[in-house]
Amino acid sequence: MHDKPGEEKSFLEKMQYWLREESDMQWLSIGVFFMIVIAGAFFFDHSNVIPGWVQSDVTEQGTLMDIDWNDEGDKALAIFLDNGNKNLMSWDGENGWKSIEYDSEPNAVDFSGLDQWFIGTNDGIELWTGVGDSSTSWVMNWADNSSSKRIVDISSLGGVSGFIITQSMDGSEVHYFSGTEVSSGTTPPSTGSEGNSEGHVQLTHVEMIGTQRALVIGSSSVYGINPTNALTIGSLYDVSATETGSPNVQLIHSKAGVELSQIISLNDDFWGDEYIAAVIGPTDCLIISLDGIVSKLCDEGGSSAAIDSYGALWISSATNSLEVNKITPNEDRDGEISYVTRNLQLPENYEINSRLAKSSGEKVHFYGTNDNGIEVKGILDSEASQSVLRSLDMLGQLVVFIIAISVFGATAWQFYENRGRGSW
Incomplete structure (x- = not known):
């Protein structure tokens, strides 16, 4: 085919010219193709890197033991361990960290609305009203007429009622309180061999998941042939209050070799009425139904987890300090809830071995250490993650779609151009 001088070629004729074997413009086509491939790979790779992540050192206050934020995320109360001493501190945007005086050593904090x-302490409950620089003791009427007990964890809904875990020489018990009245305690059922030390369950965490209902984490030890090699058993209990007497405690999950570490109450606006909570540990990632049925939520466990304002669950890896799993609920047309898990990466040099995660307004806070053992805090802006992650992912998919169409079109054109020039 000979081109006439000065004759304007159509787009299809130009494409035909570029794709002909003898055309020098074929090198341009190959170059453009590889540029598109590289761009697609770039966007795919960066769509797995979490945007909106800010990290800072927090060594000044000490090691964070517990923290809870108000609903707006602009005020918090925390317990720090510094040189063997526990410090109760508040935070707000105007004053930063400020020490709060207390009467008895604190063990846990809970924003009650x-x-x-x-504040669960070694001598009952104390209350901080969000203002002032000291907490006050809360006088409670214990069913056994005791003056007070050592409280290791507390959870409340609305600040009117809730559950507490007490610890004494006799072991752990869970109590329900309403106002200033506290029920008798219930000892959890054993998960191991009976004995003075074997099968003795120590309760560690409690989280309310509904009116007069909570989930409680415990652990116990079982000794085999070698008495120095104890096997830890992680356990999960479904606890409900009764009108009179101590709470009902039912064992719903038990697993040897691991310990559960955190309970996350799920928002029914996103997760529906079927699921009420997620529970994680170093090797376990569980979801709990309304009926108390325990199912696997994801293949790997995690060191900490929190839910954001969009209903997504963020779980920090227990084995990789640069890895976070995001689990997003999806509702189909029939109202059934399913969930999608994405493995995401933190920006390079922003690793965190998280031991605690908390929701704070529109953000999720992770607390732990970096790979050098320095105390750090990572803040994830879930709103930025929601928009940028989605756009990068969709852009990467669009680029790959363009690549596929380009390759298919070029191949088809070559077949068309070479038809009849040789045998198949």
């Missing part, structure tokens, strides 16, 4: 925090 009504702009107030409960």
Whole structure:
């Protein structure tokens, strides 16, 4: 085919010219093709890197033991361990960290609503109202007429009622309180061999998941032939309050070799009425139904987890300090809830071995250490993650779609151009 001088070629004729074997413009086509491939790979790779992540050192206050934020995420109460001493501190945007005086050593904090925090201490419950620089003791009426007990964890809904875990020489018990009245305690059922030390369950965490209902984490030890080699058993209990007497405690999950570490109450606006909570440990990632049925939520466990304002669950890896799993609920046309898990990466040099995660307004906070053992805090802006992650992922998919269409079109054109020039 000979081109006439000065004759304007159509787009199809130009494409035909570029794709002909003898055309020098074929090198341009190959170059453009590889540029598109590289761009697609870039966007695919970066769509797995979490945007909106800010990290900072937090060594000044000490090692964070517990923290809870108000609903707006602009005020918090925390417990720090510094040189063997526990410090109770508040934070707000205007004053930063400020020490709070207390009467008895604190063990746990819980934002109870009504702009107030409960503090579980070695001598009962104290209350901080969100203002001032000291907490006050909360006088409670214990069913056994005791003056007070050592409280290791507390969870409340609305600041009116809730559950507490007490610890004594006799072991762990869970109590329900309403107002200032506290029920008798219930000892959890054993998960191991009976004995003075074997099968003795120590309760560690409690989280309310509904009115007069909570989930409780415990652990126990079982000794085999070698008495120095104890096997830890992680256990999960479904606890409900009764009108009179101590709470009902039912064992719903038990597994040898691991310990569960955190309970996350799920928002029914996103997860529906079927699921009420997620529970994680170093090797376990569980979801709990309304009926108390325990199922596997993801293949790997995690060191900490929290839910964001969009209903997505963020789980930090227990084995990789640069890895976070995001589990997003999806509702189909029939109202059934399913969930999608994505493995995401933190930006390079921003690793965190997280031991605690908390929701704070529109953000999720992770607390732990970097690979050098320095105390750090990572803040994930879930709103930025929601928009940028989605756009990068969709852009990567669009680029790959363009690549596929380009390759298919070029191949088809070559077949068309070479038809009849040789045998198949």
